[in-house]
Amino acid sequence: MLVYWMRSRQKIKTIEIGDGWWGSGERPLKGKEDESIRPFKIETSDKEIEDLHQRLEQAHYAPHLEGAAFHYGFNSSYLQKVVAYWRNQFDWRKQVEVLNKYAHFQTTIEGIDIHFIHVKPSYVPHGRAVQPLLMVHGWPGSFYEFYKIIPLLTEPARHSLNEGDVVFEVICPSIPGYGFSEAPHQKGFDAIATARVFHKLMNRLGFKEYYLQGGDWGSRITTNMAQMLPQSVKGLHLNLVFISRQGLRRMISVMLGAYVPWLVGLTREDVQRMYPFIQKNIYELLRESGYLHIQATKPDTAGCGLNDSPVGLAAYILEKFSTWTDKSFLHKDDGGLESRYLALTHCALRVSLPPSLSHSALDTRPEERVKFYFQVIHSDLEQEFDR
Numbered sequence: 057m058l059v060y061w062m063r064s065r066q067k068i069k070t071i072e073i074g075d076g077w078w079g080s081g082e083r084p085l086k087g088k089e090d091e092s093i094r095p096f097k098i099e100t101s102d103k104e105i106e107d108l109h110q111r112l113e114q115a116h117y118a119p120h121l122e123g124a125a126f127h128y129g130f131n132s133s134y135l136q137k138v139v140a141y142w143r144n145q146f147d148w149r150k151q152v153e154v155l156n157k158y159a160h161f162q163t164t165i166e167g168i169d170i171h172f173i174h175v176k177p178s179y180v181p182h183g184r185a186v187q188p189l190l191m192v193h194g195w196p197g198s199f200y201e202f203y204k205i206i207p208l209l210t211e212p213a214r215h216s217l218n219e220g221d222v223v224f225e226v227i228c229p230s231i232p233g234y235g236f237s238e239a240p241h242q243k244g245f246d247a248i249a250t251a252r253v254f255h256k257l258m259n260r261l262g263f264k265e266y267y268l269q270g271g272d273w274g275s276r277i278t279t280n281m282a283q284m285l286p287q288s289v290k291g292l293h294l295n296l297v298f299i300s301r302q303g304l305r306r307m308i309s310v311m312l313g314a315y316v317p318w319l320v321g322l323t324r325e326d327v328q329r330m331y332p333f334i335q336k337n338i339y340e341l342l343r344e345s346g347y348l349h350i351q352a353t354k355p356d357t358a359g360c361g362l363n364d365s366p367v368g369l370a371a372y373i374l375e376k377f378s379t380w381t382d383k384s385f386l387h388k389d390d391g392g393l394e395s396r397y398l399a400l401t402h403c404a405l406r407v408s409l410p411p412s413l414s415h416s417a418l419d420t421r422p423e424e425r426v427k428f429y430f431q432v433i434h435s436d437l438e439q440e441f442d443r
Contacts, residue, residue, distance in 0.1 A: 194272020
């Protein structure tokens with residue numbers, strides 16, 4: 057009991073909130089930042105769609121190896137079917153209407169424009185308090201991935217959920233460089249900077265306390281938000297959990313542990329449990345993490361191709377929908393995309409492909425999206441070596 061009491065009295069370590077400037081050029085010495093909340097509407101133009109169609113029509117495809125299915129990456133034969141659908145059947149006007157279903161806004165924080173949707177319940181039962189909920193996406197997603205769950209959160213009674221369920225108003229921002237949030241103009245914009253910007257967003261909307269939900273990078277960002285201002289975070293829900301920042305040390309310990317376990321503090325039982333798993337899964341981990349390595353080291357190099365070629369971007373992202381859904385889909389010529397998503401009009405195209413247009417339809421540039429990996433991982437490594 058004494059040990060428990062002493063441990064419970066230890067101060068919880070928080071992240072310093074700090075400040076930042078991510079706009080173009082140096083931060084202005086005078087003048088207050090424009091804190092207005094501006095309505096925003098997604099639009100596209102005939103010129104942009106014509107440019108996309110021209111790029112799709114002029115695409116060149118590498119020949120596909122017979123029987124390779126998705127083992128070498130995206131099947132180029134099936135890719136031509138995807139592009140044909142995208143060019144001839146995908147309805148951009150209808151898609152823009154769907155994206156504008158909820159109210160969109162922008163506001164300037166630390167020198168860059170932050171995009172978000174803000175959905176309030178149309179009906180609140182008598183005596184029920186509405187709880188603010190910030191939901192943060194990851195890569196290669198966007199704010200759109202929350203569209204289907206928003207009505208269940210804002211109007212649970214209308215969807216046959218318990219009358220006693222909590223009613224939320226939902227805020228879904230775009231990570232800077234994603235969707236319609238302006239990309240940072242300065243180096244070093246990482247998950248902690250994003251957490252601070254999103255705290256400022258919630259404060260600007262008038263919220264002092266709120267709930268958080270995050271997946272993928274959103275999980276890292278919302279976790280940092282809870283560590284930064286725990287007094288403001290009433291609850292945190294994650295659908296991905298990041299391990300501690302001691303990644304490099306942990307990796308070295310695991311490598312040495314196979315030969316000299318006593319040197320890194322591993323027991324015989326640790327070795328018996330850990331290394332059979334690693335031997336069984338190491339090839340799969342290496343095979344499926346190539347995207348992470350290039351995005352964490354040379355994002356601008358990868359971004360040149362992704363930004364210029366909508367067909368290349370489609371292959372790059374839709375391959376993840378296949379591989380991350382079911383590893384057995386490697387054996388299917390369509391990567392399991394049609395059997396899993398029923399039709400290409402659903403999740404795959406509607407979430408991933410619109411960003412290849414320029415400033416309207418679902419921007420921002422894909423090279424900015426992959427750059428976030430570089431900023432976060434390099435920030436982690438710098439802190440690791442500073443220890």
